[in-house]
Amino acid sequence: MKPSRLWRSAPLIAAGAALALAVTACGGDSGGSDDAGASASAGAGAGANAGQSVAIVGYSVPKPAYDELQDAFVKTDAGKGVKFSETFGASGTVSKSVASGQKADFVTFSLDPDMTRLVPKFVAEDWNADSTKGQISNSVVVIAVRKGNPLHITGWDDLIKPGVKIVTPDPASSGSAKWNILAAYTHTLAEGGTDAQAQEYLTSFFKNVVSKPASGAEATTTFTQGTGDVLLSYENEAIGARQKGVDLDYVIPKETFLIENPAAVTVSASPAAKAFLAYAKSDEGQAIFASHGFRPTDKNATIGTVEGANDPSKPFPTIEKLTTITDLGGWSKVNKEFFDADNGIVTKIENATG
Structure with a gap:
């Protein structure tokens, strides 16, 4: 089947401290484990970032997409030999956890305020200076x-x-x-x-x-x-x-x-984390997001059939x-x-x- 192109419509209207981190290893809606994405550490051969690790901390909904992104990334030259760990949970909860010192190299949240909470101590002020304004999906x-x-x-x-x-x-x-x-x-x-x-x-x-x-x-x-x-x-x-x-x-x-979901690397992130962010925003990465039901940030992104959509051949109606x-x-x-x-x-x- 020929891939379809997503055309997002332009906005048509205008209108005017205790922390409980509910994250479990490989259970419920979240995952937190040093072994998470274990298959994503098995890329054959040594790449430019081999031996580096990437700790992903993010909101729970896109975990399946990130699992597939990790598996695909370690097959690239930039990802061979890279290891991943991941923690997923409610967006505000995991954002506050990073602000309290949880290790993170790559962070992704449901909305911008959970990202800006980390600026500038943990995330650089220019995190949203790219063409997608920091949005990944x-x-x-x-x-x-x-x-x-x-x-x-x-x-x-x-x-x-x-x-x-x-x-x-x-x-x-x-x-x-x-x-x-x-x-x-x-x-x-x-x-x-x-x-x-x-x-x-x-x-x-x-x-x-x-x-x-x-x-x-x-x-x-x-x-x-x-x-x-x-x-x-x-x-x-x-x-x-x-x-x-x-x-x-x-x-x-x-x-x-x-819905616009941001992602960024932290100020202490490894080169591998930066390469992973670039991969997630690439055409290949955005195709993986689309396959999991996310609308790509690029309205011209080429996408294929999306199983589970009301119309798999035209999954994202205007x-x-x-x-x-x-x-x-x-x-x-x-x-x-x-x-x-x-x-x-x-x-x-x-x-x-x-």
């Missing part, structure tokens, strides 16, 4: 439903109907949760509604939330184990679940939110109304306005709805 917020879509969910308005049970991660720990909530909020604006109406929608939305797991991957596990009627998720997470044989369907709303974090004024503004621990819009609504 994209996705969009989708609505995952039970196989056959028994509740006939078609979009956001269906989620606030009486009796619909929603699973979405906890914004206190999960970057995925913040993307989901912003998508739910801004769909009202995309339809011509006001901020007051968007807050009213979000209040009804949270009244139907029955579970808020710590991370996006944990939320998927919770849903697939039988909790809830719908799961708010990354498009790639829904595709990945289907690739593993999970019986679920997903709906791409006509109004949704662009979104009718796609909002970006830039449309809302950037993460500094959004975090203060929506997620401030005392006065954020979302914080107040969560407290009011229980």
